[in-house]
Amino acid sequence: MKTWLKNDAFRFLFLSILIALCVYALNPGKGTIVTRTVYSTFFDVLDIIIAVSIFIGLFQVWVKPATIVKWLGKGSGLKGFILVCTFPILMGGSLFTVFPLLKTLREKGARQGAIASFITAWGGKAPLLPLETKFLGWPFALLRLSLVVLFAFIMGFLMDWVCEKSAGANVNKG
Amino acid sequence: MRAGQIYLIIAFGLLVFSYFKEKQRTKEAIRVTFKIFYTVMPVLILVFVLMGLIQAYVSRETIAAILGKQTGVMGILYAEMIGSIALFLPPAVFPFGGYLHDNGAAYGPIAGFVFTAILIGVTTLPLEFKLLGKRFTIARNIFTFVIAFFLALFMEGILS
Numbered sequence: 117m118k119t120w121l122k123n124d125a126f127r128f129l130f131l132s133i134l135i136a137l138c139v140y141a142l143n144p145g146k147g148t149i150v151t152r153t154v155y156s157t158f159f160d161v162l163d164i165i166i167a168v169s170i171f172i173g174l175f176q177v178w179v180k181p182a183t184i185v186k187w188l189g190k191g192s193g194l195k196g197f198i199l200v201c202t203f204p205i206l207m208g209g210s211l212f213t214v215f216p217l218l219k220t221l222r223e224k225g226a227r228q229g230a231i232a233s234f235i236t237a238w239g240g241k242a243p244l245l246p247l248e249t250k251f252l253g254w255p256f257a258l259l260r261l262s263l264v265v266l267f268a269f270i271m272g273f274l275m276d277w278v279c280e281k282s283a284g285a286n287v288n289k290g
Numbered sequence: 291m292r293a294g295q296i297y298l299i300i301a302f303g304l305l306v307f308s309y310f311k312e313k314q315r316t317k318e319a320i321r322v323t324f325k326i327f328y329t330v331m332p333v334l335i336l337v338f339v340l341m342g343l344i345q346a347y348v349s350r351e352t353i354a355a356i357l358g359k360q361t362g363v364m365g366i367l368y369a370e371m372i373g374s375i376a377l378f379l380p381p382a383v384f385p386f387g388g389y390l391h392d393n394g395a396a397y398g399p400i401a402g403f404v405f406t407a408i409l410i411g412v413t414t415l416p417l418e419f420k421l422l423g424k425r426f427t428i429a430r431n432i433f434t435f436v437i438a439f440f441l442a443l444f445m446e447g448i449l450s
Contacts, residue, residue, distance in 0.1 A: 251388025
């Protein structure tokens, strides 16, 4: 039981059922609306979620995070900068998985701007494109994806500017 | 044919191709696939329950009044704040965004929500502090919020 409680999947399911039951207890009519929404959305996205999981699984074994870091190098120079603003769009994962990766990138000497660009481009989330197009349509998804590249570029410049300023301040202090 | 079925066929095709190239790696990929599915699905179900709650208790008019077209700049700012605070796994962001859109939210606020929900996380702040530094974290999150606002405004202009 204890290990069950520590399990995130179980917690989320438990919480879901608990909320649904509470709504039923308060108002059966509203409870039906909740369960009907859950049921129809679940079967609506099941095949897409399975497909997306397979895409991410394949991507993770064929393009290992360590390989990406090696490949991107310091993210310096025009070519490195362009790579850092575009390539992470293809990656999966959540912020929890991407921060440790970026720490490695920084230890290899990547600039602050390159790291910020990486995070922003990672937010493009191309592996989730099937989900995004299903729920928000192709125009939204494609426009957002192209703006993510612009977003990553701007972030890179801004973060480099802010961090260069701070480096200057440190020199003055010293 | 449903779009989802086409994606499934492509995914399984790639899986078979990968299997012929390298068995061991493909087994690992399948393991990762199960892990991702197992992590994501319970969160998605919770989000579906949340969608059901909104369906049951919040009227279309209320959503439109907060995130609709006529709310303009404020709608985008509200949506960005929701996105920054909400504990959303990226795969849950799009169903929820699409759901809000179907219920009267405009594209601009949805875009603001999607950007911040993926890129800003109150829950991930401590980890970002620890791994990437305070100054970096604060600057990155503020810039992300501000630029996301302008991009969302732009998307609103183009899509509607």
